[in-house]
Amino acid sequence: MKKFTILIAAVALVCFAAPAMAVDWNFYGNARMSTFYESTDFGDGTNAAKTDDKDANLNWDLQGNSRFGANIKAENITARIEMGISESNVSSRRVYGVWNFGAGKLKVGKDYSPTSQFISGQVFDGDLGLLGIGTSYSSRNGQISFSFGNFEIALVSPTTGLIEGMKDKTTTSLNVAQALATTTTGTAGVNQVAYVTPASPTSTATFKGDVDDVLPKIEAGWGMSFDAWNFNLMGGFQYYSIEDVTSFQTAGSTDDVDVTSWVLGGDIGFNIGPGYIRGALSYGSNIGNAGWSIPSGINGRDNTYQGGLAVWDNDDDTNDTTTFQGALVAGLKVSDMLSFEGGFGYRADMTDEGSQRDTKPWGAYVQSVIALAPGVYVIPEVGYYDFDNTAKGAEAGSLFYLGGKWQINF
Numbered sequence: 001m002k003k004f005t006i007l008i009a010a011v012a013l014v015c016f017a018a019p020a021m022a023v024d025w026n027f028y029g030n031a032r033m034s035t036f037y038e039s040t041d042f043g044d045g046t047n048a049a050k051t052d053d054k055d056a057n058l059n060w061d062l063q064g065n066s067r068f069g070a071n072i073k074a075e076n077i078t079a080r081i082e083m084g085i086s087e088s089n090v091s092s093r094r095v096y097g098v099w100n101f102g103a104g105k106l107k108v109g110k111d112y113s114p115t116s117q118f119i120s121g122q123v124f125d126g127d128l129g130l131l132g133i134g135t136s137y138s139s140r141n142g143q144i145s146f147s148f149g150n151f152e153i154a155l156v157s158p159t160t161g162l163i164e165g166m167k168d169k170t171t172t173s174l175n176v177a178q179a180l181a182t183t184t185t186g187t188a189g190v191n192q193v194a195y196v197t198p199a200s201p202t203s204t205a206t207f208k209g210d211v212d213d214v215l216p217k218i219e220a221g222w223g224m225s226f227d228a229w230n231f232n233l234m235g236g237f238q239y240y241s242i243e244d245v246t247s248f249q250t251a252g253s254t255d256d257v258d259v260t261s262w263v264l265g266g267d268i269g270f271n272i273g274p275g276y277i278r279g280a281l282s283y284g285s286n287i288g289n290a291g292w293s294i295p296s297g298i299n300g301r302d303n304t305y306q307g308g309l310a311v312w313d314n315d316d317d318t319n320d321t322t323t324f325q326g327a328l329v330a331g332l333k334v335s336d337m338l339s340f341e342g343g344f345g346y347r348a349d350m351t352d353e354g355s356q357r358d359t360k361p362w363g364a365y366v367q368s369v370i371a372l373a374p375g376v377y378v379i380p381e382v383g384y385y386d387f388d389n390t391a392k393g394a395e396a397g398s399l400f401y402l403g404g405k406w407q408i409n410f
Contacts, residue, residue: 022074029068029410034061036124036381036403043387043397053397062087063126063405069094076100080111094140104148113138113145113154114221115236115292117267119278120329120343122365123379123405132294133363133385134327134345136265136282138219138236139291150224156217159291160240163259165312166209208254213240217290231268234282237261238290248314255316261290265325275332282325286310286318293323311353319353342366360388361396367404375409 036059043053062085069082082094096109117135122128131137138156145154215238223232238261247253265282287293288308310318324347331341346362365383372378381404387396 024073026071026073027068028070030066031408031410032063032066032127033406034059034063034123034126034403035406036060036401039400041397041399043390043395059403064089065093065126067093079109104146107143107145107147107154110140110142111145112140113143113156113236114152114219115234115263115265117232117234117265117280117282117327119267119269119280119327120345121331121341121367121369121379122343122383123367123381124365124383124401124403127405130327130329130343130345130363133347133361134325134343135267135280136234136263136284136287136292136325137294139294141217141291151220151222153218153220156219158213158215158217158238158240159289160211160213160259161289162209162211162242163257163289163310163312163318165314166242166245209245209257210243211240212243215239227271229268229270231266233266235262235264236284236290236292245312245316247316250315253316257312257316257318259286259289259310259318260320261286261292261310263287263290263292274334276330278329280325280327283323284308285320285322287323288321308349311351313353319351321349321351323350324348337371339369340367341369359390359396362386362388377407378404379407380404 038057038059040055040057041053042055064084064086066085067082068085069080072079072081077097077099079097080094082092084091084093092110094109094111096107096111099106099108115136115138116131117137118129119135120129120131122130129135142157143154145152217236217238219234219236221232221234224230240259242257242259244254245257247255261284263282263284265280265284267278267280269276269278284292286308289310293308308321308323310320313319325345327343327345329341329343331339333339342365344362344364346360348358348360350358363383363385365381367379367381370378370380382402383400385399387398390396
């Protein structure tokens, strides 16, 4: 027993004598309030819940991107933990660690990936920044990424699922003869079947389809920053398959439907004395299926536009949607307490299915950033959106907003 006690004491002495790795925790947070008046024109009755096509609304809420987090450093490892706080929910925004191994860096966890373009300071709709309606956005996803100097390549959690057109068939049994006798329309924004009763129905087919993803989403970016200007180039690719899809054009046939998405783009900025100007362009195919499009808020309002989604052709292929986006932002810093910014964003979704699903919305804003004290900001902003057409081919209307964001960093 005496020897065992001596052994325990020796182990404890070694442990306490070993140098501990120094870990620095730097906490941060902010609270953001959105205070906007909104006037909406719903176009051709696109809001079925309303008795008319116009609506006024006061948006007076804690923004869901208010946050609390910490930056962590321990020798050649850095990390971040960041939680988003809304009025009813706490959720993870960013949770990742980075290992600097000398020749490069390895990042593991949830963070922004390389296909995001952050050039705008627009504060409406939860600090939207023209994302999804002028600039590319890949959100925050689980990933393994490698950085070598200014180049980054990331293997990102894929975004998969049934595509437009298939969703109508998941719970519907169709007579094969009926399916073969029908024509395809764009009703409700998807390929729905206009039923035709045949003289002699023979058999019944029900939609089937199994989503298989075998590859992660791949994104890459490269950029450089100088005193007077900066630039970034980015690209992404995703592929998955929906197996054993029951055809509604060929009786008794099942096929695999491949869903391929890609995006390319770049942004550039120039500093001109106290002012600046920034621009961004992106071009891709089926970007919504890869999660490179925002499906909520302004960008998903009443199916405002196509969303960059592939559409099933009711057989063995997809009708792809090509998306082009462009944005231009300019600003001027008057003093440490006051600056101004304005921006314009444009988006065009063009589908192989037909021109009635093509949508070309745009948005514009102007704002001033007022620093009341270090870390205390009021940002008045006024803006306008023209939503062009819905994915159903109807007029989508417009939105005018006026108000501001209040923010305190701590």
